[in-house]
Amino acid sequence: MIQYNPKSWFSLIFHAYSRQVFRKLFPAMLALAALTAGVCYVELELLKEPLEVSNVVHSLLGFVLSLFLVFRTNTAYDRWWEGRKQWGALVNVSRTLAMRVHEFGGGPEVRAFFQSHIPSFVESLRDHLRPSQPEQPVRPDAEPFARANHAPNAWAQAMEREAARLASDGTWTPQQHWLISQNLERMVDILGACERILKTPIPYSYSMFMKKFIFIYVVTLPIGFVSTFQWWAIPVVSLVFYILVSIELIAEEIEDPFGVDENDLPLDGLCATIRTNTDEILTRG
Numbered sequence: 001m002i003q004y005n006p007k008s009w010f011s012l013i014f015h016a017y018s019r020q021v022f023r024k025l026f027p028a029m030l031a032l033a034a035l036t037a038g039v040c041y042v043e044l045e046l047l048k049e050p051l052e053v054s055n056v057v058h059s060l061l062g063f064v065l066s067l068f069l070v071f072r073t074n075t076a077y078d079r080w081w082e083g084r085k086q087w088g089a090l091v092n093v094s095r096t097l098a099m100r101v102h103e104f105g106g107g108p109e110v111r112a113f114f115q116s117h118i119p120s121f122v123e124s125l126r127d128h129l130r131p132s133q134p135e136q137p138v139r140p141d142a143e144p145f146a147r148a149n150h151a152p153n154a155w156a157q158a159m160e161r162e163a164a165r166l167a168s169d170g171t172w173t174p175q176q177h178w179l180i181s182q183n184l185e186r187m188v189d190i191l192g193a194c195e196r197i198l199k200t201p202i203p204y205s206y207s208m209f210m211k212k213f214i215f216i217y218v219v220t221l222p223i224g225f226v227s228t229f230q231w232w233a234i235p236v237v238s239l240v241f242y243i244l245v246s247i248e249l250i251a252e253e254i255e256d257p258f259g260v261d262e263n264d265l266p267l268d269g270l271c272a273t274i275r276t277n278t279d280e281i282l283t284r285g
Helices: 009-013 016-046 056-104 108-128 140-145 151-168 174-199 204-254 267-282
Strands: none
Touching: 016 204, 056 108, 056 174, 056 204, 056 267, 108 151, 108 174, 108 267, 151 174
């Protein structure tokens, strides 16, 4: 995730990410500029005067397209923010669970068990949400469930089983067991919410129509702009294309917040925070 100062206009305008988007779109911008130049040549040189084409249609379509783009970016940002809220809640639930385990007692073995299992659940959730990424080296304490079909479930089940054992042998009271189970249930709920975001993409028909709409709009722009801007239509059309497609690329990037793109959630940092907090709480005297 990119860290930046929102008040620094100059650094934001010339940030490396902006240059990266420009490089990605540059070949398409060149092709569109060539198309616009061809239309300009035909209308201004061969026909000697531009066609009198009204811009009313493009104005109306531009208004409709702007509404679609607003909805598209809002939907993508809602998914990104929902993912951030779920992981923020996971940080808090993990801290609460570690504090309860520490206060309820049970000896060093119980604290060591949850000290390894709480962060391992979180790290397995991170890997579970990144199925297309290369496998990471397996930590020694994560080995028991590293090859499970659903590793986060396996870690949660192991913690629930341990809590039930401690309640059955009298180490924890039924009330303490219930409180621990509430924390574990909340962690599984967060797991389900993250899976919902991951496995429910933007509907295919909407995404397909959005891209077709942008393509048709920018490809037909030269016909309507040459009469107004003449040869200046080349940079104007390229600029419009850059703005519209950049918005679509931003939406594509943030609609899946669990990946490793520059604007995705810092899951590695959140996992490290949870592991550090858990170690600190459960090793405290």
